[in-house]
Amino acid sequence: MNRDQTLHRLKNVLTIILIILVTGSISFAQKSNTTAIDVASLSVILEKNKHYYKEGVVADYIPELGKVNPAAIAFAIVDSNGKLISVGDRDHKFTMQSVSKIIALMLAVMENGEKSVFEKIGYYGTDRPFNHFANLETMGKPLNPMMNAGAILTTSMISGQEDKPFIKILEMIRYITNNPSITYSQAVYQSEKETGHRNRGMFYLIKNTGAITGSEDQLNNYFRQCSIELTTEDLAKIGYFFANECRRYDGDNRYENKSLAKLILSQMLIAGMYEFSGEYARTVGLPSKSGVGGGIVVSVPHCMGIGVFSPALDNHGNSLAGYHMILDLANEYGLSIF
Numbered sequence: 001m002n003r004d005q006t007l008h009r010l011k012n013v014l015t016i017i018l019i020i021l022v023t024g025s026i027s028f029a030q031k032s033n034t035t036a037i038d039v040a041s042l043s044v045i046l047e048k049n050k051h052y053y054k055e056g057v058v059a060d061y062i063p064e065l066g067k068v069n070p071a072a073i074a075f076a077i078v079d080s081n082g083k084l085i086s087v088g089d090r091d092h093k094f095t096m097q098s099v100s101k102i103i104a105l106m107l108a109v110m111e112n113g114e115k116s117v118f119e120k121i122g123y124y125g126t127d128r129p130f131n132h133f134a135n136l137e138t139m140g141k142p143l144n145p146m147m148n149a150g151a152i153l154t155t156s157m158i159s160g161q162e163d164k165p166f167i168k169i170l171e172m173i174r175y176i177t178n179n180p181s182i183t184y185s186q187a188v189y190q191s192e193k194e195t196g197h198r199n200r201g202m203f204y205l206i207k208n209t210g211a212i213t214g215s216e217d218q219l220n221n222y223f224r225q226c227s228i229e230l231t232t233e234d235l236a237k238i239g240y241f242f243a244n245e246c247r248r249y250d251g252d253n254r255y256e257n258k259s260l261a262k263l264i265l266s267q268m269l270i271a272g273m274y275e276f277s278g279e280y281a282r283t284v285g286l287p288s289k290s291g292v293g294g295g296i297v298v299s300v301p302h303c304m305g306i307g308v309f310s311p312a313l314d315n316h317g318n319s320l321a322g323y324h325m326i327l328d329l330a331n332e333y334g335l336s337i338f
Contacts, residue, residue, distance in 0.1 A: 034077075034079045034080045034300070034303055034304045034333060034335075035079050035080060035081060035083075036333070037077055037079060037085065037329075037333060038085060039085055039087055041332075042075050042076075042077070042085060042086070042087045042329075043087045045075065045325050045328045045329055045332075046073060046074075046075045046087055046088050046325060048328065049321050049324040049325045049328065050071075050073050050088075050310070050321055051321075052310070052312070052320045052321035052324050053070050053071055053073065053310055053311075053312035053320065053321050054312075055312070055314075055320055056070070056310075056312025056313050056314055056319070056320035056321070057312060057313055058070050058294075058311050058312055058313070059292040059293070059294075059311070059313055059317070061195070062188070062191050062192055062195060062292070063191050063195065064185070064187050064188045064190075064191035064192075065095070065188065065191070065292065065293060065311075068094065068293075068294070068311045069311075070311055070312045072089045072092050072094075072294075072309070072310065072311060073088045073089060073309065073310045073321055074086065074087070074088035074089040074090045074092055074231070074232040074307075074308070074309045074310075075087050075088050075232060075307075075308050075309075075325055076090060076231075076232040076233045076235065076236040076306070076307045076308075077236050077304055077305065077306050077307070077329075078236045078237055078239070078240040078249045078304055078305040079304050080303045080304050082240070082249040082250060082251065084233055084236065084237070084249070086232060086233050086236070088232075088309075089309070090231060090232055090233055091231060092231065092232075092309065093229040093230060093231055094229065094230070094231075094293045094294055094295055094309055094311065095184075095185055095188050095226060095227050095228065095229055095291070095293040096173075096225070096226060096227075096228045096229075096230060096291055096293060096295065097226045097291030097292045097293040097295070098146070098148075098151070098226070098289065098290060098291040098292065099235065099238075099289050099290070099291040099293075099295055099296075099297050100169065100173075100225040100226055100228055100291070101145060101146055101151040101154065101289065102238075102242065102264050102267070102268060102272075102289050102297075103169050103172050103173055103176075103225075103238075104145075104151060104154045104155045104158065104169055104222075104225060105117075105145045105151075105154050105263075105264060105267065106172070106246075106260060106264060107158050107165075107168055107169060107172060108145075108154045108155070108157040108158055109260060109263065110260070111157070111158060111159055112157055114259075114263060116157075117145075117154070117157060120141065120142075120153060120157075120211045121141065121142050121143075121144065121145050121150045121153055121154065122141060122142065122143045122144055122150075123144060123266075123267075123270075124143045124144050124270075124271075125143075125144070125270040125271050125277055125278065126143050126144065126147060126271060126274070126275060126277075128143075128147070128274075128275055132147065132149075136149055136202060136205045136206065140205070140206070140208070140209035140211065141209075141211075142206070143271075144267060144270070144271045145267060146267055146268075146271035146272055146274070146289070147271065147274070148198075148199055148202060149202040149205075149206065151222065152199060152202055152203055152206065152212075152218075152219060152222050153206050153211055153212060155169075155218065155221050155222045155225065156206075156211075156212045156214060156218040156221075158221075161217075162217050163217070163220070163221060163224065165218070165221045166220075166221040166224040166225055169221075169225045169228075170182070170183070170184065170225075170228060173228060173230070173234075173238070175248075175255075176237060176238050176241045176248060177230065177233075177234040177237045177238065178237070178248065178249075178250060178252075179230070179234055179237075182228065182229065182230055182234065183228070183229065184224055184225075184227040184228045184229060185227045185228075185229050186227075188226075188227040188229075189223055189224050189227040192223040192226060192227060193220060193223050196219075196223060199219065199222070199223075200216075200219060203216070203218070203219045226291075230295075231307075231309075232295070232307040232308060232309045233307065234307070235295055235296075235297040235305075235306075235307025235308070235309070236297075236305045236306055236307035237249050237305060237307075238297050238305065238307070239297045239298050239299045239300075239304070239305025239306050239307060240299070240304060240305030241305065242261050242264050242265055242268075242287070242299045242305075243261075243265075243287075243299035243300055243301050243302065243303055243304060243305055244261075244302065244303075245257065245258045245261045245302075246258075246260060246261045249305070264287075265287040265299055265301060266287070268287035268288055268289050268299065269281060269286075269287040269288075272287065272288050272289040272290065273288055273289075273290055273316065273318055274290070274316050274317060274318070275316055276314075276316040276318055280323075281338075283327055284298075284323075284326055284327055284330050284336065285330065285335075285336030285337050285338045286298050286299065286300055286306075286326070286330060286335060286336060286337060287299045287301070287337075288326070290317065290318040290319060290322075292313060292317050293311065294309050294310050294311030294312070294313070294319045294322065295307065295308065295309050295319065295322070296308045296309075296318065296319055296322045296323070296326060298326055300335050300337075301337060303335075306326060306329065308321075308322035308325050308326060309322065310322045310325075
């Protein structure tokens, strides 16, 4: 090897080392920055944005949800060190609703494999509301697992008779949050079951294609999972779990799975906020999943989890004050992945 070749190779090696050092520094800086978030900073953001509930509407199409106090609000994070910080009505329990879809998707993929699940469901984003039939009548295949049709099908893929699939979802949520007291609201479940005619229609359209072969027990499991009650602190722990490759905030790594976390986060990013997902990706830039109960879970990849709650919704079915709290936090601490 001559002198010029040696110098060229040395230059390439030094360039690679520099890139690694710079990338590592940026990653470390971003991760360290989240430890600066404290009770005071969260309180400022909450107080600034709590008025937005006056511009939203509580989801009263499920009668039991319409009874919630629209002014209730809470904000929580689990930072990069696994430290939990929360403000507002942090002990207030609310139902997960569509936030539960990411847990059901995790279990369905763990049991069946990604290929098998997504042969029946698309990876697509959408410009349609969460409860839209989309292409069920023509293609018979839900657009993604974040819309109701796809989520109903996802839950049906979890093995077990009667309420066994629901129990698996509930137990996984209890594990991720390290909170064995989490359960579901019988009142909300009955309310959803009695009024969920649109979801029932989706169930039978999918069943007509052969993608679902069981009884309405499978649909009832979907209604039950949506009725699971938790707090913003629990949501922040869930956000941390998927942000950190399915590792729990206290370091427990029994379900650690980089590929599975990547799948869940990608679906949260492209469809987790329904037809608002594209604009949300531009403004917030973080994988998130909302529910009409007023909660939003957010994952900052390789870093932290965020949970917000405010039951007054915008016209997309997302928490209005919750969105603005997340937006301010992301902007102030440079959390966007873009």
